[in-house]
């Protein structure tokens with residue numbers, strides 16, 4: 001059997017007394033689109049931040065293509081306050097990375113609260129994200145002797161902007177674009193890092209209904225075009241049910257259900273968590 | 281619509297380049313026709329020196345978004361390295377009179393010494409950056425401020441006298457006047473003592489501008505705009521901050537060497553934190569994030585402090601009436617008020633984040 005692209009094992013993230021993610025187990029196989037859903041404050045973004053090493057998990061491990069990219073166990077003072085499970089399962093060596101290393105390995109992400117480079121145009125935002133794939137050093141760049149590489153990257157940037165449909169606004173300041181376009185620009189920027197796994201944190205937030213409608217086809221298209229595996233956090237249930245191969249549901253940091261969209265829609269625990277709500 | 285994907289030098293850039301060449305030509309001509317003692321040249325020489333140092337500081341504060349207050353320290357290191365390695369052998373006995381001529385018994389060519397000045401400054405920056413930039417770059421301001429004070433004290437320490445001449449000044453090293461061409465009898469034939477510092481400073485600033493417009497420059501600006509996003513795009517914060525800090529300090533060191541040449545003597549005790557604040561003010565007045573602004577404001581600042589406001593320090597008589605207030609020190613008062621007005625009412629500085637070519641372009645909206 002093929003190993004999963006991403007595997008999350010007993011992941012727990014505790015901030016002081018708050019257990020934001022509690023013993024989360026997930027796996028994502030090559031080429032899948034998986035959704036992570038849950039009510040506000042459920043710990044979805046925190047899980048993303050643990051995968052991308054923005055946070056060092058309190059306990060558990062994250063494995064990317066068979067390689068541990070984060071692994072930790074409660075130690076020191078945290079051992080006393082630890083409120084999660086499996087306290088001794090991950091003792092032994094600790095793996096800690098910085099977010100840039102994770103991106104280099106092939107995991108790219110977008111942000112729930114859009115984080116574009118505000119002093120730059122749309123074009124420059126995408127071009128800057130290619131920086132990590134450069135081969136030229138600071139001196140050849142300072143003397144602008146890397147013309148070929150630079151030209152190739154500018155061409156690639158143009159291509160990415162065309163794919164997300166932002167060619168006509170590429171010279172505008174990124175932050176002056178409407179929300180929906182800023183979200184697309186964030187995706188283009190993430191693609192520029194040449195990822196294998198793409199993490200999208202609420203890509204439809206702030207989009208108008210038409211843009212949201214187009215988003216599922218768009219995500220599927222880029223998945224095929226760039227041979228991606230996608231993990232998406234989203235509140236728009238229509239979108240989630242439409243694009244996901246599988247869905248994980250968390251509430252108060254804990255996994256309460258997993259399965260196909262059909263299974264999730266029937267799941268009583270999920271309906272409960274959403275207060276008999278808008279799962280339709 | 282202008283195509284930005286292809287990089288080509290735009291009309292506005294050509295106009296700017298021509299303008300810069302014109303300035304150099306004017307400086308050259310002025311130097312040949314005006315008396316060399318003219319105040320203009322003092323201002324131009326010091327202005328060129330400060331321009332380089334201000335731009336180097338702007339690279340860090342304005343383009344990388346990390347705050348250092350160690351400029352005076354790196355300038356001091358640059359000035360000393362330059363001076364120590366260029367004092368002619370025949371003069372060392374008199375300069376290092378209390379230390380038997382010192383321990384350095386060779387000299388380096390001027391330009392080699394200047395580059396060495398930058399490298400040593402960059403090396404110290406590298407060492408400071410190792411612990412400070414790895415964790416919280418917020419502490420860099422305090423760490424560098426402390427570093428500058430420590431360097432100032434250490435360089436005056438008499439145990440280091442054989443190298444630094446202790447608290448005595450270093451002198452007799454080649455200065456800007458050595459760039460003048462002379463005939464066999466020692467008469468100056470071509471004056472270059474202002475043009476050469478302009479060229480040195482110009483080349484260094486051009487390198488910084490090229491860096492800013494390269495991939496690395498964009499990575500630095502990404503860090504300034506949003507550290508978390510920059511990191512998520514694969515930009516290693518520590519490496520890039522350290523790089524920017526070292527490059528900035530390299531040019532501050534070269535600037536220090538130029539200041540030594542301008543002053544013709546060097547003494548550690550004059551490199552106070554007040555000097556750093558002067559540079560910081562220049563950067564703020566010029567516009568944080570504008571190289572052009574830093575350059576223009578350097579010359580304005582130096583002209584005001586050295587020349588245009590000098591009269592305020594002297595007694596002035598109108599007929600038999602003695603103008604009140606004008607006495608030693610009043611210049612500084614007026615100067616402070618001017619600066620306060622600028623900081624309060626022109627917060628974005630003279631240029632904001634605009635550069636020279638932007639002035640010749642149609643307004644921003646027209647670009648899209």
Ligand SMILES: Nc1ncnc2c1ncn2[C@@H]1O[C@H](COP(=O)(O)OP(=O)(O)OP(=O)(O)O)[C@@H](O)[C@H]1O
Pocket residue numbers: 015018019020038039040041042043044045046047112
């Ligand atoms: N850095 C932090 N320090 C302390 N508490 C935190 C931190 N980050 C998140 N939390 C807490 O963890 C919990 C989960 O937050 P998280 O942002 O992961 O939720 P979410 O599922 O993404 O919610 P939303 O749908 O609103 O985006 C919240 O209670 C939040 O207050």
Ligand SMILES: [Mg+2]
Pocket residue numbers: 044045046112
């Ligand atoms: Mg969230």
